[in-house]
Amino acid sequence: MRDYQDKKSNMVTGSLTCSGVIWSLLSFCGMCLACIGFYMPYWIRGQMTFNQQNYTVNFGIFRRCNYPSNGMFIEECGRYLMFSDIPSNSWRVCTITVGVGCGLAMLVSFIGLFACLIKDILSKRIGRFTGLIQFFAALFIATGCGIYPNGWSHRHVKAACGFTSEEYSLGTCSIDWAYYVTMAGCGVTFICSALSYKAGKTKTGHYTTYAL
Template identity: 40%
Template sequence: MATSLTGVGVLWAVLSLAAAILCCSGFYLPFWIQGRLLGKVDAYFSSFRRCNYPRVTSQGVVEIVHECGRYSRFWDIPSPWWQASTVLVGLGSALSLLVAVTALAACCISYVIHTATARVAGSMQLLAAVLVCGGGAVYPVGWDNREVRDCCGNASHVYKLGTCHLSWSVYLLGGAVTILVLCFILSFCAAREKPSSFRF
């Protein structure tokens, strides 16, 4: 198996995959915050998905939909801060996945990664971590929207969750950010050689 990665580089590739899986899972799964709807049903929210939410029927009756799903359109997301969070965390997740695929390819193919490209890839991972952190930082600014107040009480406000609490997808994103920063550091020792020429 031809590779231009060092032993540290192989560890970097494996951790890159782990970070990408955690990041994409944390982004997609709607378990960022948990509350109770009407005091009896657990409700979950992320930046663009939700579980167990109210819907008004054609007869004007409010019923609870017991399923998880995304908002119908991007503009249906109830807060512009959540829209920004969706874009930032989504970009960070996509970037981490791109680097992970490239790093894994470098485990099997020579000259995919060399010293300079490993540093660029590590810098992209640091950028992904910054994007995810930025998305996580703006998400609580939208906690004063009507949907959150229905589940968390009127005490919920910017950076104040009321009766709700953070759920486990947030911890997946936190773990992903930690690993991405570690991968940035490892990327400086990931490649075995500098490219002398392009080989086809």
């Protein structure tokens, strides 16, 4: 009975401090924001004329909405068929860096959620190591977001944003919500990398064994 009660207590308290619980929840929120922004094709919004009709078009990193294809105008969202079809080299680099950053943020987020329930997953040292991973995750995402505007000079973007569109100058287009969501996820992940230093409990130097 005592072994069962101890085990139940450990499952409730987990291996996180109060600050660690906040860190875990924020890590999950930051990961969700970054991943949603990464996947959604609403980074920039513009207008395109096709057969004397105006259409609202959107570009993400590796996805887009409403685009001409084979003499027709496709009114739906979809990804580019191949990695090489992504219009700009800058956007290809952005796809890799933001994708890697989201993957690292997802890994730490799941570790944090498990640490809320199970004892001896997250010590102070491991907590600081996960914070370092989060720092690099946020750095990758921020780098991708910074590189993305370098691709605004591509002819596909110019067709929707006007021929005044150049690197880091969007012409007649506007930045859409998914870009801001990705940046928000990046900011939250940066904050979490600092909170991780107070996330884990100090281990007592031994692990408790439980009778089955």
